[in-house]
Amino acid sequence: MEAPANAQRDQLKRLAPRPFFRSRWVRAPEGVEELEPAQLAPGFRAAGVACGLKRGGATDVGVLACDSPEVRSALALTRNAAAAAPIRVCRHECDAGAIRAVAVNSGNANAATGDQGYRDALAMRDAAAEALKLDPRAVAVAETGTIGVPLDIEAVTTGVREAVAGLSPSAGDRFAEAIMTTDRGPKSCTLRLDGVTVSAQAKGAGMIEPGFATMLCFVQTDGEVGDADHALRSALAVSMERITVDAQMSTNDTVLFQATGAAGEPLPDGLLEAVLLQLAVEIVADGEGATRVGRVAVRSAGDAEEAERVARAIANSPLVKTALYGRDSNWGRISQAAGMALAGEDVGELGPDRIQAAELASDSAEVEISIALGRGDAEAHVYFSDLTPDYIRINAEYTT
Amino acid sequence: MEAPANAQRDQLKRLAPRPFFRSRWVRAPEGVEELEPAQLAPGFRAAGVACGLKRGGATDVGVLACDSPEVRSALALTRNAAAAAPIRVCRHECDAGAIRAVAVNSGNANAATGDQGYRDALAMRDAAAEALKLDPRAVAVAETGTIGVPLDIEAVTTGVREAVAGLSPSAGDRFAEAIMTTDRGPKSCTLRLDGVTVSAQAKGAGMIEPGFATMLCFVQTDGEVGDADHALRSALAVSMERITVDAQMSTNDTVLFQATGAAGEPLPDGLLEAVLLQLAVEIVADGEGATRVGRVAVRSAGDAEEAERVARAIANSPLVKTALYGRDSNWGRISQAAGMALAGEDVGELGPDRIQAAELASDSAEVEISIALGRGDAEAHVYFSDLTPDYIRINAEYTT
Numbered sequence: 001m002e003a004p005a006n007a008q009r010d011q012l013k014r015l016a017p018r019p020f021f022r023s024r025w026v027r028a029p030e031g032v033e034e035l036e037p038a039q040l041a042p043g044f045r046a047a048g049v050a051c052g053l054k055r056g057g058a059t060d061v062g063v064l065a066c067d068s069p070e071v072r073s074a075l076a077l078t079r080n081a082a083a084a085a086p087i088r089v090c091r092h093e094c095d096a097g098a099i100r101a102v103a104v105n106s107g108n109a110n111a112a113t114g115d116q117g118y119r120d121a122l123a124m125r126d127a128a129a130e131a132l133k134l135d136p137r138a139v140a141v142a143e144t145g146t147i148g149v150p151l152d153i154e155a156v157t158t159g160v161r162e163a164v165a166g167l168s169p170s171a172g173d174r175f176a177e178a179i180m181t182t183d184r185g186p187k188s189c190t191l192r193l194d195g196v197t198v199s200a201q202a203k204g205a206g207m208i209e210p211g212f213a214t215m216l217c218f219v220q221t222d223g224e225v226g227d228a229d230h231a232l233r234s235a236l237a238v239s240m241e242r243i244t245v246d247a248q249m250s251t252n253d254t255v256l257f258q259a260t261g262a263a264g265e266p267l268p269d270g271l272l273e274a275v276l277l278q279l280a281v282e283i284v285a286d287g288e289g290a291t292r293v294g295r296v297a298v299r300s301a302g303d304a305e306e307a308e309r310v311a312r313a314i315a316n317s318p319l320v321k322t323a324l325y326g327r328d329s330n331w332g333r334i335s336q337a338a339g340m341a342l343a344g345e346d347v348g349e350l351g352p353d354r355i356q357a358a359e360l361a362s363d364s365a366e367v368e369i370s371i372a373l374g375r376g377d378a379e380a381h382v383y384f385s386d387l388t389p390d391y392i393r394i395n396a397e398y399t400t
Numbered sequence: 401m402e403a404p405a406n407a408q409r410d411q412l413k414r415l416a417p418r419p420f421f422r423s424r425w426v427r428a429p430e431g432v433e434e435l436e437p438a439q440l441a442p443g444f445r446a447a448g449v450a451c452g453l454k455r456g457g458a459t460d461v462g463v464l465a466c467d468s469p470e471v472r473s474a475l476a477l478t479r480n481a482a483a484a485a486p487i488r489v490c491r492h493e494c495d496a497g498a499i500r501a502v503a504v505n506s507g508n509a510n511a512a513t514g515d516q517g518y519r520d521a522l523a524m525r526d527a528a529a530e531a532l533k534l535d536p537r538a539v540a541v542a543e544t545g546t547i548g549v550p551l552d553i554e555a556v557t558t559g560v561r562e563a564v565a566g567l568s569p570s571a572g573d574r575f576a577e578a579i580m581t582t583d584r585g586p587k588s589c590t591l592r593l594d595g596v597t598v599s600a601q602a603k604g605a606g607m608i609e610p611g612f613a614t615m616l617c618f619v620q621t622d623g624e625v626g627d628a629d630h631a632l633r634s635a636l637a638v639s640m641e642r643i644t645v646d647a648q649m650s651t652n653d654t655v656l657f658q659a660t661g662a663a664g665e666p667l668p669d670g671l672l673e674a675v676l677l678q679l680a681v682e683i684v685a686d687g688e689g690a691t692r693v694g695r696v697a698v699r700s701a702g703d704a705e706e707a708e709r710v711a712r713a714i715a716n717s718p719l720v721k722t723a724l725y726g727r728d729s730n731w732g733r734i735s736q737a738a739g740m741a742l743a744g745e746d747v748g749e750l751g752p753d754r755i756q757a758a759e760l761a762s763d764s765a766e767v768e769i770s771i772a773l774g775r776g777d778a779e780a781h782v783y784f785s786d787l788t789p790d791y792i793r794i795n796a797e798y799t800t
Contacts, residue, residue: 080736080739080743081739081740081741081745081747082735082736082738082739111749112732112735112750113749251735251739322795323795325792325796328796335512335651336480336482336651338482339481339482340481343481344481348482349482349513350512351512387718389789391718392722392788393789395718395719396728396787397726
């Protein structure tokens with residue numbers, strides 16, 4: 001079973017080395033220019049250093065800071081009821097609308113670590129604030145990695161100070177590396193249009209010892225935004241909120257958006273969405289054991305909620321996900337998942353006249369399927385990864 | 401990866417040859433006696449024959465009939481909105497409370513087969529009614545197997561007539577074989593207490609070409625029941641409705657309960673539940689690629705709905721299911737799934753003081769885990785299978 005997965009992964013790597021996945025689904029605005037992904041939006045600096053949380057001297061602490069006090073920001077945090085310490089620090093101890101900087105570590109999620117974990121997350125945040133000479137409430141904190149293990153706070157604060165000393169406007173790649181867990185590679189993207197730059201770094205659905213996937217994303221712009229929170233939520237609604245790997249919500253998910261307005265131009269329509277969708281598809285493509293990405297489009301649903309429910313039922317069906325892996329244009333599984341999502345109603349039979357599934361059988365790395373419910377005008381779509389033997393291997397062959 | 405799965409499967413087979421899985425969770429009432437599972441409750445006869453739908457001459461048509469016109473019955477049918485033809489025939493053309501007999505075939509689900517499929521399901525039902533000299537509305541029909549393929553109705557009606565000619569009170573095993581798809585073995589159970597017998601035959605979550613699992617269950621008794629529908633739904637609520645393999649709802653799920661009252665004694669408390677729970681756990685144990693069964697108990701939830709939601713989130717989490725396979729006592733994954741089910745609330749941290757997960761690391765074929773939410777008095781539990789490389793192999797290595 002390994003051969004196709006590895007072959008497919010190698011093919012993905014060949015397609016585009018960096019970012020390794022150029023998606024057919026990203027609609028960049030006319031005239032957009034792609035910069036080196038290490039390049040941050042003007043006015044932002046970052047760094048990544050190794051403090052010893054990860055083995056082999058890999059970078060595991062990152063700091064990203066905005067030079068200007070005129071920043072507007074927004075935070076989107078996991079809604080998981082058992083959220084990790086850094087999430088609770090961000091919820092309770094930060095001015096979400098005026099975040100100047102963020103300190104991040106990988107290798108330890110500081111989750112299920114009790115009161116000490118909360119104090120450690122605060123100490124990490126305070127170390128960054130002190131080194132940057134910022135109000136602590138203007139500094140956010142994010143962590144990803146092992147859960148249930150005390151954080152080596154001495155190592156982390158030393159790393160934070162070292163990172164602050166080495167901040168650079170072209171270290172987006174080092175910062176992206178510092179937030180990786182089992183990601184196959186760093187995920188970052190920088191686009192420019194009409195004198196406005198948007199840069200972003202993300203890490204995704206790689207395994208986290210001992211077990212679950214966290215999504216972190218940091219996005220910066222020198223464009224002007226009226227309402228940062230609204231701008232971020234609108235863009236997430238068509239990117240990060242349209243993806244699923246295994247339908248699991250992490251304890252640590254964090255997205256931070258910062259806008260300085262220093263360019264003196266409004267953020268162009270679609271630029272934020274393009275950057276976030278590119279990274280969202282990369283996260284799915286880099287899902288645990290994933291070899292390819294599907295997009296399911298639900299058409300002619302009764303209403304938006306119904307369209308969404310059916311799309312997620314299909315995208316999260318292990319039978320559809322194994323069909324994506326197995327190159328099996330199996331419309332029956334799509335019909336069954338849709339029928340399940342509409343349980344209690346009678347839609348007659350959802351047969352091949354309603355379902356386009358032929359691309360499942362192709363060798364394409366990105367596969368589009370669709371279903372027409374014939375019940376109204378609403379539409380929804382979701383991006384999802386395949387379910388492969390590697391997923392099982394990664395998640396079952398871990399030993400506590 | 402194959403070795404542990406096969407070893408575990410062999411172990412299951414050694415434990416109890418027939419029924420091969422004696423569950424620790426089944427609480428049979430005091431004094432209960434187990435009969436040969438081929439033995440039907442008095443007043444019922446069954447048969448299984450081969451009509452050629454399945455390869456290799458395997459039995460694929462079954463008929464089960466009640467001798468007495470005094471029968472009370474209840475049908476529980478899938479709520480899938482894209483239900484198969486036999487489900488729609490049962491919904492619209494049967495007297496659910498007075499079912500004397502059922503005709504079943506495996507090898508073809510007669511799903512997504514259009515108007516012709518509906519006519520075929522009716523013809524199959526009518527052939528059984530004619531051979532049994534019954535009102536057609538007193539005969540139910542159930543089918544399982546390939547979807548989207550026209551039914552060979554000539555073969556099926558020939559098989560139905562042959563089955564009716566061979567009905568026997570001790571052919572529960574042949575009938576159970578006739579409804580199998582990729583089940584590892586027939587599933588049937590007959591218990592007697594206080595002069596009342598309950599017999600049942602089921603098939604479960606084996607793969608069905610081209611793709612999804614159907615559960616069929618037929619249960620008979622000579623005990624007296626006041627309200628057959630209430631008795632069935634109450635028993636299902638603590639058995640078949642407490643299991644999950646891959647959270648997928650089939651287009652063909654059917655449960656038929658028939659009670660004659662001929663014993664002149666009321667159905668003893670717990671007897672129906674014990675038979676159905678035994679078969680339910682066997683269905684989970686025989687899930688696609690499954691090597692062992694978990695039971696997650698949620699305690700001290702705020703209310704029943706919350707307890708149920710958390711239990712299902714844990715039981716359906718692919719991370720928990722791979723931990724069950726991998727013998728990984730990974731409480732972090734249980735915490736994460738519970739936190740996801742309670743999204744939007746803040747329960748603090750769900751750590752090892754709240755979660756019992758040690759049995760995951762054992763070699764037991766049946767594993768119990770639990771979580772205390774500390775929010776109230778409500779409880780719920782769900783039985784689930786592990787997620788294994790065989791699940792992927794079965795579902796991905798199918799070629800249309």
